[in-house]
Structures are given as C-alpha cells and as structure tokens.
Amino acid sequence: MRKLKLQMQLSIDGFCGGLNNEMDWMEWNWDDELKNYVTELTDSSDTILLGRKMTPGFVTHWEGVVANPSDPSYPFAKKMVDTPKVVFTKTLDKSEWRNTVLAKGDLADEIKKLKNQSGKDIIVYGGVTFVSSLIKEGLIDELNLFVNPTALGKGLQIFTGITKLKLIRARSFACGIALLCYKA
Numbered sequence: 001m002r003k004l005k006l007q008m009q010l011s012i013d014g015f016c017g018g019l020n021n022e023m024d025w026m027e028w029n030w031d032d033e034l035k036n037y038v039t040e041l042t043d044s045s046d047t048i049l050l051g052r053k054m055t056p057g058f059v060t061h062w063e064g065v066v067a068n069p070s071d072p073s074y075p076f077a078k079k080m081v082d083t084p085k086v087v088f089t090k091t092l093d094k095s096e097w098r099n100t101v102l103a104k105g106d107l108a109d110e111i112k113k114l115k116n117q118s119g120k121d122i123i124v125y126g127g128v129t130f131v132s133s134l135i136k137e138g139l140i141d142e143l144n145l146f147v148n149p150t151a152l153g154k155g156l157q158i159f160t161g162i163t164k165l166k167l168i169r170a171r172s173f174a175c176g177i178a179l180l181c182y183k184a
Helices: 032-043 055-066 074-082 107-116 128-136
Strands: 004-010 045-051 085-088 100-103 121-126 142-147 166-172 178-183
Touching: 004 032, 004 107, 004 128, 032 045, 032 074, 045 055, 045 128, 055 074, 055 085, 085 107, 107 128, 121 128
Parallel strands: 004 121, 004 142, 045 085, 045 121, 085 100
Antiparallel strands: 142 178, 166 178
C-alpha cells in the first residue's frame, strides 16, 4: 500500500502561513543538502494531492518556472508540472488544469482508493484546510515538517486538535531550517 506523505513549511511556533496566508517568512536560501532532501522526497512519489484553494497558485507558479528553461528551479518545476495531480473539491465540476483530475467523493474513501493503487507514494503539499482535514481524519502516514527559524505569533495552522505523532527523523540544515519527520 502506498503511503501518503505531507511536505509542509512551518514557522517555529507552528504556523504554516500568516493570517492572510502570507508566505514571506519562509527561508528560501536552501543549500544543496536541503534541495537534495526535498528532491528525494519528491522522487519517492508519483502523485500529488492538493486542495482546491491552493491549486491555482501551485499550478501557476510551477508552470511559470517551466516556461523559463534557464531558471535554476526548472528541473524540479518540470517534475511538479509533469506529476499527475489529484485536486480535492466539492465545488468544481471539471478540472481547469492539465495533468490534473478531481476527487469529489468522501475524503477517506478517495484517499483509500489512491493508497490502494499501484505505484510510488503520494505527496500532499496543501492547502491549510485540506491538510487539516487529512490530519484530523488520520489519513497522512508521514509528516515532513520543514520548520523555519521564524516565529509568526499568529497565523494559519494545520493542527487544530490533539495529534500524537512519532518522530522518525530530525535533521538541521545550514539555512536554519529543521526537518522534523513524523509517523502518524
């Protein structure tokens, strides 16, 4: 059975965005060690899950990078664009994005179907409401939390109740980001 893995950036005080979804607090001065870790995590999956609210920005960003082959992020962006995506929605009737299908059924049932398909693992990047629902339902198998050296004081959270996790890996990177990898 495939695993569902979360990759998410957090502030040191547990927020994944400012109150208005600001992301300017994230550390992007990544060294090769951190870039390689993220690439390996990405390469371990062959399906990306997204919530409907996050999808337009995600797709637009990576397609913009792919439009410029001289961009240093081009190889990673190409993976993001080429990897099949499943967008969870209750409001859309058809996908507006290429290489993307919609999941409109019960969250747990849809995730179970995806996990039972053959292939590599599945990765989820967000958004906040979607990831919170996955955590609440106990559907994420591995949480890769990239803790940035910034305290926001308030903002958007993915943990809204008590969630017990088991630390399986911790690692620090030169830019100040600490990876905390948990098994749910």
